Amino acid sequence: MKSLFLFLLAYITAPTTASLTYRGVDWSSLAVEEAAGKRFSDLDGVTKPLEKILINNGVNTVRQRLWFGAGSYDLQYNLALAKRAHAAGLQVYLDIFFSETWTDPGHQTTPTAWAGLGIAALAAEIQSYTQSVMNSFQSAGVPLAMVAIGNEITEGLLWPLGKMSTSPANVATLLHAASAGIKASSLATKPKIIIHLDNGWNWATQEWWYNSVLAAGPLKTSDFDVQGVSYYPFYNSAATLAALKTSLGNIKAKYGKEVMVVETDWPSSCPKPAYAFPVDTKGIPWSEAGQATWIKDVASVVQGAGGDGFFYWEPTWVDNAPLGSSCAWVVMFGIDGKPFSSINVFKSI
Numbered sequence: 001m002k003s004l005f006l007f008l009l010a011y012i013t014a015p016t017t018a019s020l021t022y023r024g025v026d027w028s029s030l031a032v033e034e035a036a037g038k039r040f041s042d043l044d045g046v047t048k049p050l051e052k053i054l055i056n057n058g059v060n061t062v063r064q065r066l067w068f069g070a071g072s073y074d075l076q077y078n079l080a081l082a083k084r085a086h087a088a089g090l091q092v093y094l095d096i097f098f099s100e101t102w103t104d105p106g107h108q109t110t111p112t113a114w115a116g117l118g119i120a121a122l123a124a125e126i127q128s129y130t131q132s133v134m135n136s137f138q139s140a141g142v143p144l145a146m147v148a149i150g151n152e153i154t155e156g157l158l159w160p161l162g163k164m165s166t167s168p169a170n171v172a173t174l175l176h177a178a179s180a181g182i183k184a185s186s187l188a189t190k191p192k193i194i195i196h197l198d199n200g201w202n203w204a205t206q207e208w209w210y211n212s213v214l215a216a217g218p219l220k221t222s223d224f225d226v227q228g229v230s231y232y233p234f235y236n237s238a239a240t241l242a243a244l245k246t247s248l249g250n251i252k253a254k255y256g257k258e259v260m261v262v263e264t265d266w267p268s269s270c271p272k273p274a275y276a277f278p279v280d281t282k283g284i285p286w287s288e289a290g291q292a293t294w295i296k297d298v299a300s301v302v303q304g305a306g307g308d309g310f311f312y313w314e315p316t317w318v319d320n321a322p323l324g325s326s327c328a329w330v331v332m333f334g335i336d337g338k339p340f341s342s343i344n345v346f347k348s349i
Contacts, residue, residue, distance in 0.1 A: 130181030172217025200229025
């Protein structure tokens, strides 16, 4: 009886791993792929709308990039896609690029309409624009769970005025204005505001950025709710899971905000990688099974740091299967729209 009691006590008091609050994917290119004739099937082989497939396999949030002006990934494109997500029961995370094209650590091009403005006028424009975008979602009846004010802005945003090497104070001014636009909007429920940097594994970079920007200008910790990071294994051998664990843990401890990995990938095929993969990922194969392992391992690091979310970047963009890496296939579906077994792993994170 004593041994049975001890067994039951150990079982009852054993720690449990709660699911992440946000288990997501970036599906920004879905409508582009559908316009090109692509359709997707679930693990049962039945063709279905992607939103149904995602929900069936454990995804609860989708991320969408918004480009400035009219054209690719513009506001109307995003409203239509977000309506589909909301109708299916998915939460929406909007990623505002503040540019007419891609933004990342090497590109943060100011929209043509804002070119030549001084910092005060540029801040006024970004606040007005952000508020207008939020109001459009409210008018469309689509709530937003989270909004990122810039994409991978480690080197700043809205260059040249908003470049970190030019003025961290300008970066702070622009981000404060964007946050104010969200807070002043007509959205019935205000979304969580994300600041998103790349190289999430690099604590020195994260600390330098936040210390510099928060000390330089009007941006306050009350202006944002989430510190999001990109974390890719195929660009730098120093991007170990151990380094990510240290970085996220330190971010959480120092700033007290929600932390999330908002972009990551793993290849199912990578015959000629341009860079060595981190040493503590060597046991993870470049395969469907490897994708599942990677997602679980990264999600576990996020959970261990007290984090709240995990997002896989563009798993269905099969016409761009390398997703910017040197690997051959990083998406989670085949060119025929059939899913890899790894898609089901979102149920377990």
